Amino acid sequence: NQVVHTTVGMFGRTRKDIRIVEKLRDDIWPVMGDQGQIEQVLLNLCINAWQAMPDGGNIYFETKNIELDASLVQPLDIPVGRYVCISVADMGIGMDEATQNRIFEPFFTTKEIGRGTGLGLASAYGIIKNHDGAIDFVSRVGEGTTFYIYLPVSESPVCETKVTTTAPTKGAGTILLVDDEKMVLDVNKSMLEQLGYKVLSALGGRPAIEIFDHTKELIDLVILDMVMPDMNGAAVFDHFISQRPDIKVLLSSGHSLSEQTEALIKRGCKGFIQKPYKLEELGARIQELLRTGS
The missing domain is CATH 3.40.50.2300 (Response regulator)
Structure with missing residues (x-):
């Protein structure tokens, strides 16, 4: 929760046309993960949500505990079990079926060559898979897109490392x-x-x-x-x-x-x-x- 709050808060401060709406569950289950990589995924999804709303708008973040049974995990290619789900939703332009089929391909972009290629979702997909999790989405043209990140719950005691909140190094030039x-x-x-x-x-x-x-x-x-x-x-x-x-x-x-x-x-x-x-x-x-x- 603190990683989500800190990361999306930083993004929200850089864009006055975007409002961040958080719904973070207090008793969220523990997960084992690389903080820096999860931050990268969240920032990536923030920027994609923002790009889908050229006139600005709200980006919604929610965390919840979820138990996935066999019918739910099969399309996600992950084991049955307990997961923490992080959802990122926008009310933007949405994606057509052709785009949805290719969204996790490396270097895929809906724009002309060289435009927007730096922020594809292949890296986000790879990071979450390396955490033994899954990333999924629902999108409708003209209505928006919601991404769902599933991270497996740690069944062993987790030694929580506090999120560093030291002020960034400032300079001049x-x-x-x-x-x-x-x-x-x-x-x-x-x-x-x-x-x-x-x-x-x-x-x-x-x-x-x-x-x-x-x-x-x-x-x-x-x-x-x-x-x-x-x-x-x-x-x-x-x-x-x-x-x-x-x-x-x-x-x-x-x-x-x-x-x-x-x-x-x-x-x-x-x-x-x-x-x-x-x-x-x-x-x-x-x-x-x-x-x-x-």
Whole structure:
């Protein structure tokens, strides 16, 4: 419950057009899991719900205890037993049948190539499966979508680790933020501003180059999306270092580290951070890069 409350609360603070509604059961059963990975799944679902509501709206979060019998677990491919269910619901545009059939495929997007590919649900599906759980959904076009996460109850005593609530590391300086997805760009810009940074935001590779060429001496760090339709991250990086060889670039993607990303790191990029970002992790990574001077 505390992981859900903390994670979705952080997302809600970054978007004034979204209202978070929580219904969290007090006597929720214990589960064994990786807090960071569960946070990543919840943030992923938050962003997908937000993208489904271009005019804003409510996102509903609920936790409950549930016992699944044979008839219920068969389509989920999990054992009979006790589970904690986390549901995430929006009143957005919903998904048609073709989209529903492919929603958990890696790199699947309903948008043009390069648009929105960073926030697919394949990673969320994989994380929950690795926790011996399941993720399911119900969606109707024009009515919205509800995702259901099922995590198995721990039958052994669970040593609860308190959710760290230390304040994120704040700093100062100017960051060029590059992403081809406007809604993702807006969320991440808001997060960086919360951390104390001045943010120059660029919607795509070519706008990023234009901004960089006019302000390159003022920029302390670039956060660069790897997959963009107008110009890929590698080409943008090449331009940046041709104009300012000492520029610090942090690569970003909704997918795990790829061969292309590793190649760019060997060529001088300062690291990689996976979307969706967590405020504390983002603040710490930026400060680490700005302090090292390398």
